[in-house]
Amino acid sequence: MTHPKKAIVLSSGGLDSTTVLAMAKxxxxxxxxxxxxxxxxxxAELSAAKKVAAIMGVTRHLVTRIxxxxxxxxxxxxxxxxxxFRDSGQLSATIPVTYVPARNTIFLSYALAWAETLGxxxxxxxxxxxxxxxxxxxxxxxxxxxxxxxxxxxxxAVEGAGRFQIHTPLIHLSKARIIQEGLALGVDYSITHxxxxxxxxxxACGGCDSCLLxxxxxxxxxxPDPTLYQKNVxxxxxx
Amino acid sequence: MTHPKKAIVLSSGGLDSTTVLAMAKxxxxxxxxxxxxxxxxxxAELSAAKKVAAIMGVTRHLVTRIxxxxxxxxxxxxxxxxxxFRDSGQLSATIPVTYVPARNTIFLSYALAWAETLGxxxxxxxxxxxxxxxxxxxxxxxxxxxxxxxxxxxxxAVEGAGRFQIHTPLIHLSKARIIQEGLALGVDYSITHxxxxxxxxxxACGGCDSCLLxxxxxxxxxxPDPTLYQKNVxxxxxx
Numbered sequence: 111m112t113h114p115k116k117a118i119v120l121s122s123g124g125l126d127s128t129t130v131l132a133m134a135k136x137x138x139x140x141x142x143x144x145x146x147x148x149x150x151x152x153x154a155e156l157s158a159a160k161k162v163a164a165i166m167g168v169t170r171h172l173v174t175r176i177x178x179x180x181x182x183x184x185x186x187x188x189x190x191x192x193x194x195f196r197d198s199g200q201l202s203a204t205i206p207v208t209y210v211p212a213r214n215t216i217f218l219s220y221a222l223a224w225a226e227t228l229g230x231x232x233x234x235x236x237x238x239x240x241x242x243x244x245x246x247x248x249x250x251x252x253x254x255x256x257x258x259x260x261x262x263x264x265x266x267a268v269e270g271a272g273r274f275q276i277h278t279p280l281i282h283l284s285k286a287r288i289i290q291e292g293l294a295l296g297v298d299y300s301i302t303h304x305x306x307x308x309x310x311x312x313x314a315c316g317g318c319d320s321c322l323l324x325x326x327x328x329x330x331x332x333x334p335d336p337t338l339y340q341k342n343v344x345x346x347x348x349x
Numbered sequence: 350m351t352h353p354k355k356a357i358v359l360s361s362g363g364l365d366s367t368t369v370l371a372m373a374k375x376x377x378x379x380x381x382x383x384x385x386x387x388x389x390x391x392x393a394e395l396s397a398a399k400k401v402a403a404i405m406g407v408t409r410h411l412v413t414r415i416x417x418x419x420x421x422x423x424x425x426x427x428x429x430x431x432x433x434f435r436d437s438g439q440l441s442a443t444i445p446v447t448y449v450p451a452r453n454t455i456f457l458s459y460a461l462a463w464a465e466t467l468g469x470x471x472x473x474x475x476x477x478x479x480x481x482x483x484x485x486x487x488x489x490x491x492x493x494x495x496x497x498x499x500x501x502x503x504x505x506a507v508e509g510a511g512r513f514q515i516h517t518p519l520i521h522l523s524k525a526r527i528i529q530e531g532l533a534l535g536v537d538y539s540i541t542h543x544x545x546x547x548x549x550x551x552x553a554c555g556g557c558d559s560c561l562l563x564x565x566x567x568x569x570x571x572x573p574d575p576t577l578y579q580k581n582v583x584x585x586x587x588x
Binding site (some may be wrong): 174175176177178210211212213214215216219220222223224226227246247249251252255256258259260262263264265267268 | 413462465485488494498503
């Protein structure tokens, strides 16, 4: 009997990355989940990621503290207000201020380092090019270029022991489809966290890009939204 | 009059990166030097990098604390002894245990994030494919792949504001040639630090790969080696 293959899964505790964890688990991988504490305002993410890791039975959940402070310029790490679209319900049309420079590049670089250390060749990331909020580093062109670079940068790959693969199982799925796939695999979305701007007790704001995408996903998937929103915001999936 | 262009220069306080700083300065760039505190044993590096930044007149010197602990497997961050070749004077033939998984990938990713934040398009790194100690992420193939990826990953590049360039002015130079170029630009190598395994007071061991390369460089450049070695080690450039 061969040993199960190891996979590194980038986990934010959100809807997308939790679905990816379930997919990798369903493919028989031994799971190693990786979260980043980068001074983000939504520390509720890290708490959700920890819960998700426990429920998914990951072999190891690693939280790495990284300092993106000086690389700022983003509403996720700086004091810029997160934009709200509660009145119009519209998503931002251009690359939003919640963009963090080179964030997925840094995240995937750490995943690559950990993969090489563990002897894993498979890295999963829940990027999505459909409902992707305009982030350039969520597109297939970026992922392909990262994979090429990864296989030229590491001892393990250069010595011919294997080939790193960046898996993006959600990249062409709508949010509704992601939710349907996750539910089919038994994901409990009530423990996941997507909001960019939660209340101090961790309730979702219901008005940021991420909340709007999530609400629309449950609505389009014709399934109840288990998210606890702050009470002044009505969920679009409510009757 | 146009403003001078900004350059991010990865600086370890070593011979190579200090030469690169001098080269970028000579090309008229405004300098932003970036060092990493990654729990390396040779904290003497960071002290040298700070001194170098002051002497080179950089606009800002940033030290970023990054946690590579769990991504270990290397003599530079872990408790593996640094190999010494004092008896034979030979360099390691294969990729050495001082290799840190995906190190340059992580370093360049941070540089990219800082570059986008500052509005800089030029990143300088002192990698060298001649005397390169067998690190896969010091080769031109890797650098080219990183540059391609960088221009697909960032808002600034995707929106067409410019194109990131990774400059590797040392990549095809011998250590002796690097030293000659640096001396011509007025570099004071006595403040630089290369040793992987210095004494508590910061003196170079004289026996690790990095010390051997440095000694050979001064010897081949037919110029005195200003490095202070621990006294039980004889410098190869001594008579």
